[in-house]
Amino acid sequence: MSQIVIENLSRRRFLHGAGxxxxxxCIPGLAAxxxxxxxxxTASFAANAFLRIGADNSVIxxxxxxxxxxxxxxxxxxxxxxxxxxxxxxxxxxxxxxxxRRYNNLNWGPMQGTGGSSAIANSWEQLRQAGxxxxxxxxxxxxxxxRVGEADIVVRDGVVSHPASGRKATFGExxxxxxxxxxxxxxxxxxxxxxxxxxxxxNRRDSKDKTDGSARFTQxxxxxxxxxxxxxxxxxxxxxxxxxDASRAKAIKGVxxxxxxxxxxxVLAKDxxxxxKGRDALAVDWDxxxxxKLGSDEILARYKELAKTPGAVAKQAGDTNTAFAGATKVxxxxxxxxxxxxxAMEPLNCVIRLGKDGCEVWNGEQMQxxxxxxxxxxxxxxxxxxxxxxxxxxxxxxxxxxxxxxYLLEAAQIVKAIAGRVPVKLVWLREDDMGAGxxxxxxxxxxxxxxxxxxxxxxxxxxxxxxxxxxGSPMAAMIKNGIDPVSVEGATNLPYAVPNLVVELHTxxxxxxxxxxxxxxxxxxxxxxxxxxxxxxxAATGKDPLALRLQLLAEHPNHARVLKLAADKGDWGSPLxxxxxxxxxxxxxxxxxxxxxVAQVAEVTVxxxxxxxxxxxxxxxDCGTAVNPDNIRSQLEGSVGFALSAALHQxxxxxxxxxxxDNFDGFELLRLNEMPAVEVHIxxxxxxxxxxxxxxxxxxAPAVANAIAAAxxxxxxxxxxxxxxxxx
Amino acid sequence: MIKLNVNGKSHQVDVAPDTPLLWVLRDxxxxxxxxxxxxxxxCGACTVYLDGAPARSCSTAVSSAVGxxxxxxxxxxxxxIGKVVQAAWRKLDVVQCGYCQSGQIxxxxxxxxxxxxxxxxxxxxxxxxxxxRCATYQRVRAAIHEAAKALx
Ligand code: FES
Ligand code: FES
Numbered sequence: 001m002s003q004i005v006i007e008n009l010s011r012r013r014f015l016h017g018a019g020x021x022x023x024x025x026c027i028p029g030l031a032a033x034x035x036x037x038x039x040x041x042t043a044s045f046a047a048n049a050f051l052r053i054g055a056d057n058s059v060i061x062x063x064x065x066x067x068x069x070x071x072x073x074x075x076x077x078x079x080x081x082x083x084x085x086x087x088x089x090x091x092x093x094x095x096x097x098x099x100x101r102r103y104n105n106l107n108w109g110p111m112q113g114t115g116g117s118s119a120i121a122n123s124w125e126q127l128r129q130a131g132x133x134x135x136x137x138x139x140x141x142x143x144x145x146x147r148v149g150e151a152d153i154v155v156r157d158g159v160v161s162h163p164a165s166g167r168k169a170t171f172g173e174x175x176x177x178x179x180x181x182x183x184x185x186x187x188x189x190x191x192x193x194x195x196x197x198x199x200x201x202x203n204r205r206d207s208k209d210k211t212d213g214s215a216r217f218t219q220x221x222x223x224x225x226x227x228x229x230x231x232x233x234x235x236x237x238x239x240x241x242x243x244x245d246a247s248r249a250k251a252i253k254g255v256x257x258x259x260x261x262x263x264x265x266x267v268l269a270k271d272x273x274x275x276x277k278g279r280d281a282l283a284v285d286w287d288x289x290x291x292x293k294l295g296s297d298e299i300l301a302r303y304k305e306l307a308k309t310p311g312a313v314a315k316q317a318g319d320t321n322t323a324f325a326g327a328t329k330v331x332x333x334x335x336x337x338x339x340x341x342x343x344a345m346e347p348l349n350c351v352i353r354l355g356k357d358g359c360e361v362w363n364g365e366q367m368q369x370x371x372x373x374x375x376x377x378x379x380x381x382x383x384x385x386x387x388x389x390x391x392x393x394x395x396x397x398x399x400x401x402x403x404x405x406x407y408l409l410e411a412a413q414i415v416k417a418i419a420g421r422v423p424v425k426l427v428w429l430r431e432d433d434m435g436a437g438x439x440x441x442x443x444x445x446x447x448x449x450x451x452x453x454x455x456x457x458x459x460x461x462x463x464x465x466x467x468x469x470x471x472g473s474p475m476a477a478m479i480k481n482g483i484d485p486v487s488v489e490g491a492t493n494l495p496y497a498v499p500n501l502v503v504e505l506h507t508x509x510x511x512x513x514x515x516x517x518x519x520x521x522x523x524x525x526x527x528x529x530x531x532x533x534x535x536x537x538x539a540a541t542g543k544d545p546l547a548l549r550l551q552l553l554a555e556h557p558n559h560a561r562v563l564k565l566a567a568d569k570g571d572w573g574s575p576l577x578x579x580x581x582x583x584x585x586x587x588x589x590x591x592x593x594x595x596x597x598v599a600q601v602a603e604v605t606v607x608x609x610x611x612x613x614x615x616x617x618x619x620x621x622d623c624g625t626a627v628n629p630d631n632i633r634s635q636l637e638g639s640v641g642f643a644l645s646a647a648l649h650q651x652x653x654x655x656x657x658x659x660x661x662d663n664f665d666g667f668e669l670l671r672l673n674e675m676p677a678v679e680v681h682i683x684x685x686x687x688x689x690x691x692x693x694x695x696x697x698x699x700x701a702p703a704v705a706n707a708i709a710a711a712x713x714x715x716x717x718x719x720x721x722x723x724x725x726x727x728x
Numbered sequence: 729m730i731k732l733n734v735n736g737k738s739h740q741v742d743v744a745p746d747t748p749l750l751w752v753l754r755d756x757x758x759x760x761x762x763x764x765x766x767x768x769x770x771c772g773a774c775t776v777y778l779d780g781a782p783a784r785s786c787s788t789a790v791s792s793a794v795g796x797x798x799x800x801x802x803x804x805x806x807x808x809i810g811k812v813v814q815a816a817w818r819k820l821d822v823v824q825c826g827y828c829q830s831g832q833i834x835x836x837x838x839x840x841x842x843x844x845x846x847x848x849x850x851x852x853x854x855x856x857x858x859x860x861r862c863a864t865y866q867r868v869r870a871a872i873h874e875a876a877k878a879l880x
Pocket of ligand 2: 069345394395823824825826827828829859860861862863864
């Protein structure tokens with residue numbers, strides 16, 4: 001943080017049209033580059049900053065992170081507006097352009113991007129300073145104009161005033177003068193007790209546009225002359241085009257061109273429907289000699305074999321061999337997790353236009369810096385010549401954070417194949433989006449627990465088998481000694497005090513199904529196996545699941561606090577009434593991910609035929625300072641529904657290498673009638689904020705599985721749950 | 729040429745008669761509030777009204793919409809219930825990514841038009857065909873009740 005300085009871009013180039021104050025951050029040493037940016041036309045000049053105050057009294061926060069539903073734009077704007085003392089009603093948000101010098105994710109180094117529930121966490125100090133600096137310059141401008149001391153000036157709700165003389169000015173009235181002020185080198189940040197927006201309800205900035213149809217997603221971009229491309233993708237991963245016949249496709253009205261690209265054959269048409277009809281009319285002969293041809297059952301069989309052999313050691317503490325040799329009871333269980341599609345409601349798409357000076361991209365853009373590099377390499381231009389317009393994403397859950405720019409490159413290859421003649425909107429239909437891979441990897445876990453004669457948990461062995469996500473990503477360097485940290489996150493940092501513990505990992509490299517981070521990544525599976533297995537330990541030692549957890553969390557008071565809050569609000573220990581023929585149960589789970597701790601208590605009802613309803617989920621969360629409590633609630637509600645979809649319904653399966661699901665009939669999302677009542681309780685905290693987009697997902701499935709076990713005595717260890725096993 | 733009446737305006741479109749209404753609205757008329765989610769009548773993102781009744785525009789050939797009143801999210805605020813529902817959605821901050829929300833609102837307005845005070849069971853029946861990957865369902869339900877209160 002210390003090397004970040006604030007510069008006043010308005011002084012470099014005075015804003016003529018939209019006059020006002022613009023503040024940006026710049027890393028020293030790159031001042032020349034920043035100056036070059038500042039010489040750009042007004043429109044792009046203004047975008048290179050976090051805050052723009054217009055003479056028209058507009059307050060615009062420039063968000064460096066993608067808004068994909070998680071509320072980042074509102075949260076980022078809240079932080080700036082708080083320190084600025086802006087009128088929240090007048091605050092608007094714009095997506096930042098791609099520029100890692102200014103808009104990098106401070107958690108990731110010199111890289112711009114959104115992910116790992118880091119938007120608020122990495123921006124917290126940065127945006128507080130941006131807001132406070134803006135405020136200080138408005139105050140300085142007012143003091144100068146009114147010839148009064150700065151200390152006697154008050155700022156509130158977008159109005160600067162001098163109570164002693166009764167003078168007042170809006171931000172807009174001061175903006176042009178503020179732009180001429182020296183940038184203060186040091187600004188005082190507010191004492192949290194003076195927060196008026198942070199910790200309060202600040203309504204979402206995108207609610208209006210998302211309720212009247214005007215919000216703009218990539219799918220909604222139209223450019224003059226633009227063609228829509230729909231692609232015939234290979235039927236199996238690794239298959240390539242041998243030959244194709246486009247004559248029938250070209251005969252379809254609206255179809256303009258058909259081109260081969262590395263990943264298939266693209267049909268370009270004047271509109272989406274014509275492009276789809278053209279794609280469906282293509283006759284493609286695929287070369288499948290090098291294609292991946294295993295099915296899910298065969299992959300799982302291999303994983304189970306691998307799990308019998310020692311893997312790379314991800315974590316070791318104490319002496320597990322001795323602990324297990326001396327145990328009076330050994331428990332063991334294994335768990336299976338399928339591939340999962342992200343299945344955002346907006347299927348993947350991307351718009352690219354090639355011009356003389358470079359290329360311009362319109363996208364719900366999540367990985368600016370790596371994507372700039374990928375496209376620059378393809379077009380033979382410099383990364384800074386790849387201009388990216390960040391639009392809303394209709395969900396992502398990790399999918400738009402492509403680890404190899406896959407869908408952006410596909411769009412670019414099509415543009416290249418037509419020599420950049422016209423802009424292209426690549427549209428993946430739902431079937432493409434679901435079938436073309438980049439799934440949450442399939443995993444198999446084997447766990448063993450050693451219990452001594454006093455009923456204490458003395459040993460823990462956890463072996464995981466699954467593909468690496470980091471391999472082939474810009475973060476591949478994080479793989480050390482055969483351990484991809486995101487394969488074992490949540491397992492290696494088991495919070496429970498177990499004196500002898502080993503976590504081992506097998507990472508098969510011959511399974512060529514593309515895999516990717518999926519909302520909460522490794523914790524999607526590690527939370528399930530660890531939090532249901534600890535429940536089994538509780539049952540085997542005759543302890544209450546909450547009491548055992550609390551006993552083993554002596555060293556983790558934050559976990560214990562969150563767990564107790566959830567238990568308390570979730571009526572842990574009080575009886576549940578069941579109707580005749582129904583079984584009911586309550587389950588609990590706690591998990592830390594992205595430095596946020598979430599505990600959930602789930603209540604379930606199981607009918608005679610095994611059918612299941614999750615009635616209620618009570619969540620407790622510690623995510624540091626609650627910047628926007630209502631958004632925290634919203635994210636946890638959504639996370640519960642998202643995670644329950646996976647627990648109850650979802651799997652991507654392969655048969656002889658072919659993906660078997662292609663739309664929402666085969667890969668079901670939770671429906672409104674299945675949504676449990678969700679309550680959220682936030683642990684008060686003055687610590688810096690941590691993430692909220694993902695951490696609500698991991699504890700849900702284990703809490704539900706534990707509730708099912710409490711109701712029925714049956715342990716479900718495979719996702720999605722086979723509720724048929726619960727029939728009586 | 730096909731003649732359509734969309735949001736009270738008449739349009740002539742030059743498209744194949746089998747083109748789904750969804751793509752005519754989006755690509756030809758650039759009324760992009762109506763969304764594509766599945767193309768198979770499975771998600772509800774494309775919900776519009778034909779003569780006041782909700783329909784999945786992805787599964788409605790444009791030819792079958794000829795001579796009917798087509799209403800999209802862009803015109804829902806011309807309707808009293810539509811306005812009230814939008815206000816409830818904004819008050820409760822229902823949206824997350826927002827992509828499904830045009831469809832959710834169209835279905836919610838249709839429900840309230842027929843049933844001013846819907847029960848939870850009514851909401852289940854009317855809204856379970858509108859998928860939301862962000863799972864905003866709890867707030868969808870609450871906003872419908874909120875709108876019902878305002879309409880009472
Ligand atoms: S796009 Fe029409 S129902 Fe999904
Ligand atoms: S708000 Fe994202 S799909 Fe519903």
